[in-house]
């Protein structure tokens with residue numbers, strides 16, 4: 001294997017490591033929302049949640065367990081977690097998320 005191929009292999013390995021770190025962080029974020037149960041939209045978005053287009057859910061005013069601000073909160077699984085399909089109830093949803 002030439003020097004270029006070796007360097008390229010190292011970069012690819014590093015990229016795979018970074019990809020895994022990002023995937024692990026995305027899953028940890030979604031699980032943080034899952035553990036909170038109910039959370040506000042600001043926290044959900046920061047953690048990677050996306051509101052499914054056209055989805056309707058009941059919000060109620062309460063202190064968000066993540067940011068400690070009293071805001072409308074909804075169940076964590078009202079949001080889609082597109083980066084973590086393993087725990088996303090909307091993963092097989094065909095409409096736009």
Ligand SMILES: [Zn+2]
Nearest residue numbers: 040043064067
């Ligand atoms: Zn919050």
